[in-house]
Amino acid sequence: MSSPELVTVVVDGLEVQVPKGLGLVEAAAAAGIEIPVFCYEPRIGPPIGACRMCLVEVEGTPKLQAGCTLTAQDGMVVRTAQTSEKAADGQESTLEFILVNHPLDCPVCDKGGECPLQDLTFRYGPGNTRMNFPKRTFDKPIPISPLIALDRERCILCYRCTRFSGEVAEDGQLIARNRGAQSVIATFEDEPYRGQFTGNVIELCPVGALTSSPYRFEARPWEIQNVPSVCGMCPVGCNISATTREGKVKRILSRNHPEVDGGWLCDKGRFAYGHLRAADRIADPLRKSDPRYEELSWDEALDEAESLIRGAGGRIVTALSGSETVELAYALGKLMRQGVGAHSAVLPEPVDRSLDAFRAPLSTIRDAQLVVVLGDEPVAERAPIVELWLKAARREGAEIVRQSAPDAALEQRLREAERAVLIASGADGAGLAQAAGLDREGSAAFQIPKTANGRGVSDGWSAAADEDAVNPEPIGLLIVSGDEAAADPYVRAMAEQAEKVIAIAMFRRLVAPWADLILPGTSYLERDGTYVNLEGRLQRIRRASIPPAPDEIAVLSRLAARFGVELSPHPSQVFEEVSTICYGGVPYGEVGEQAPLRPRVPASQVPVTVTGTRPEETGGPGFRLVTYRPLFSGPAVERVPELQFQRPGAEVELPRDAARQLGIANGQTVNVRSNGTSVRLRARLTRELPPGVARIPDEHAAGLDGRVEVSP
Amino acid sequence: MTVAEFHERVQELRQRYPDGRSAIMGALHLAQNRHGGWLPVEALEEVAEAMELTPAYVQSVASFYDMYHLEPVGRHSIEVCTNLSCALVGAQAVVDAFEVELGVAPGETTEDGAITFRLVECAGGCGYAPVVVVDQRYREPVRPGDVPALVEEIRGR
Amino acid sequence: MAAELTVLKGADERDLTKLDEYRAIGGYAQLENARGMTPEQLIETISNAKLRGRGGAGFPMGRKMSLVPPPEKRRSPAYVVANADESEPGAFKDREIMRRAPHRFIEGCLIAAHGIQSRSVFIYIRGEYLTEYEVLTAAVEEARAAGVFGDCDVVVHRGAGAYICGEESALLDSLEGKRGQPRPRPPFPPVTGLYAGPTLVNNVQTIASVPAILELGVERYSELGVEAAPGTVVYSLSGNVNKPGNYELPLGTTLRELIFEHGHGVAEGRALKAIIPGGSSVPVFAPDQIDVALDFDAVQAAGSFLGSAAVIVVDDRACMVQLGLRAEKFYMHESCGKCTPCREGTRWLVQLLERIEAGDGTQGDLDLLRDVCDRILGKSLCALGDFAVYCVASYVDKFYDEFKRHVDEGGCPFGGASSIEGVLAPSDRHAHAHLPLVPA
């Protein structure tokens, strides 16, 4: 990429050198001058010049210009409100017009104190109002979903929210209705705004028109603290700010990491924090004394744990969730492996290190020419933000190919495209990436893991020792770490056979009645430590909220002492140990607010494992069934009432053309059958499925498998 | 026109343009004819399905243009232009005459659902004012005296 | 004096909606002629003929064509878009051209396409013009069947009732299947227009004037009209005049000739009170400006715009406050709602005018009315915002006493006798909006 030509722009008499074509708003900022804006937001597409807040005078053009729609050209001379009376008058006019119908309910507005309209009015606005007619009124606030409230009176029609819905999330659900002064923001027939990314419109809204219902009246800006952390809900690891008040998380905001999330969050990451206050949250150690559980003191709990571990005589298996921090996984490993020589573990998922040779920032996807999504797992359900990068790539003109399994043609196209990205989702991409030489400049390959920190957990566990595991038969003690593991049918099955079970979990309903000893677990919002995201980026998470019980590592360090294992109770110190083993000794302090991506491992140094295994060929009658774990599912989501409307409907996704040939229309109820079982589901026709595939969320696919027949 | 035929017609329309989305206005016109002159929710959903757009998007476009009706209308429509040129030569007297003759105010539909009476902005017949548009056909000019006969004619249809 | 006709030539004698009738008077010969020229030659001819846009802005067509990048510099195909959305209050000329000489218009489109080396023409016709749409589509089919299109195609696209879609960039969004809202410019359509391709947008009449230029040749064409703006214009004459209608006359015809000779004077022998020279959106003239010549520069020199050459005659029975209110209700109703000054400003102006008209206005309201006009002027995304204030501001300036009397006497000096007393607008009662209407 050649560095762009520099041009000189004069803003209010100040000369700045900026890249040709840079937005004038940014160019002015480079000169330290603010051009105030409302509708302008480069992240949601080209400027629309609607609000007219950014009016400036440009030498050579008689009329005021919308600064946001201009780009830096050499010799351009611009005068903003600071030095041009005309521009100042323009800006004041705009503000007066905006305020003509804007209600004066700032004191009861959640945006109050962090509101661009408030700030700009204070800085540029008319002191008084000359409007003495009744203002436009609407019913308010109206819920456009259980998550978002819309106040049409406050709306200034900057069209940020509708542009996000239409041009970023591409869900086409939030729209402007009517024309002129009658225009309002709306959803179709006031149906709820459903989608993976809806919450972003709250942050985009420059006024208090779109606000978070869960956050409504929860806090005032001067009472809150924002803790910089990282989302622990999926393998993307979006950078977040957790807004807290009195030690409680009140909302989650994006903390734009341009390489990772581009400033967007999915609704799971934004709203699932409600699980922290779940009704069945475990606060004390519990011991099973059939049929019920008795609360234990921590000393009793440690005695109990010690005796269960000793009693198992090494026949111990540890099942991990993939939501543990690197440090927690290492701590467990150190205790079990060094303390009792129990090396056997159920890791959340296999981790394929060979992809480290093709490592790149997720933002690489946007600039690609060809993006191949390999496998049938819907990317958006496993790693939602990756889907946004995909859409961005398509808008930038990239070709998106979705295919179940690799073949020679695909490999050739990946090799020939100048900038190619492979995203393996539910398939193994390593072999293909290697064969197509995706370690070249501008290309990359990603594997989408199932769990938020699967990679970090296996780093941590394997760092603790390197003896091989011998699986005990029968299992004397099963240690279940975390709620995801506790919810995993495979782990449950082991628990059936295990003589004893210790569970570390947040939610009682998940582990009672089958665990013998239950230790309270914590959430990623309550921990310090590190996560490794799907890029292989090591990121720092911070405790935002005070957990109801001590941090797991603190407990494990006391337990470890009883087995003669030295384990610090402080994540920072635990990290230093892990780091020297697997992260080249990066100090904890340097993991950083906006973590960089570690350099690629040369392809020569990574072992290449299997290439993509071909699923049964797509011939034969009906469709090949693919079931998947929906984004809006899992222990945390299940405990947040406001998120329930986002749970997937009883739907089957079908390839559009194939379905229409079967006489199936979008939204129609259809019969889906496989070996004896038959289910009635709503058909959703899409062009984004590999051919011959039918896709159903697992919770609606009970009893179906293999190939399915679909009929109206 | 059946839904299937409608779907076919829309696919033809989409073919005419480099970007099929351009066919949405034509599709809305077709859907409106299919649904008796207005666009109930099902009509918007039909257009969305045929155009491969969301119903919300279709509604946002439909609600922008005056000729797409999102509320029920009568079997026939009478529209009177009251913009400057028509106003200057007595459009309001024509409006009043229709109000009397039809017994409804502009924007309303007669009880029997026969006629929707509306005011419109400049119809482009200023030289033959006052302009009245009956079921999308221009009547130029129309004087208050012509109104009873005109209404009778329409009711007779 | 029977002026030479260009766009409507032959329409009185023959049924020019028929291909053979049009051919009988040399129809489509100029297309052949044009295709015999190189695109550069063609553009040069149109430039030399100084053909200025008839859609409102008066921009030279030749220069616009030359702004379209040549094929080798294009990233996507180029388009010709004919603006047949004619919705300017007072204007009804394009309608007549399309109904009576559709083939001449189509021929012009194809010539323009050759000029910018485009193979695709879109005609955006306002939805209300159903009959004209049928005539035009029939003519297009006939011409296509007769093979005059060559490798070019013509698509007629029906609008659905939105004045703003006459604004070229809003038209393009509408044609792309979006809400018809204007785009920020630059980039301008000749560079980035329909489907982001280079696009030539011209008015029906501008395009229909092109064949005559080739037929007569630049010299003879330039003998029509005035030096700076040759050719004829179809003036749409309406309002309080004895013989309203369309009159195709040379550019530079005076208001007096148009109104008193062709229009046979003010209706019922009333006194002339005001003249709107270019459609409702241009500043009004007082009677003493009756000798202004109707060409772009002369009208502008006199403080208004030729606009769409739609002349509205207002006699002494009309109340200017009511006229301003009615005009402003139109702009409020047609404002697309995208940019702030127009969306909020037009509504505010209507509120102020209603109050003044009702006799409840104060001097402060009158001053504010004028000031709000200035605050909208020049700040909106497209010119509709400007249009919405040219009219009202000029009514206030030219008829200040009448506005002041409403304030001082607490009511309309006409005492209910104004010719537009109580006239309703669609925005007053209209059953379009899906949501409960906002009280205006």
Ligand SMILES: Cc1cc2nc3c(=O)[nH]c(=O)nc-3n(C[C@H](O)[C@H](O)[C@H](O)COP(=O)(O)O)c2cc1C
């Ligand atoms: C609000 C608004 C409405 C307009 N309406 C029309 C119209 O109905 N027909 C038209 O030809 N031009 C209209 N125009 C002018 C067009 O934007 C454009 O200048 C014109 O079509 C260019 O064609 P021309 O150069 O041949 O005049 C309108 C402009 C504005 C701002």
Ligand code: SF4
């Ligand atoms: S001036 Fe009016 S019509 Fe033009 S963009 Fe602004 S709001 Fe829309």
Ligand code: FES
């Ligand atoms: S910020 Fe430029 S117009 Fe809104």
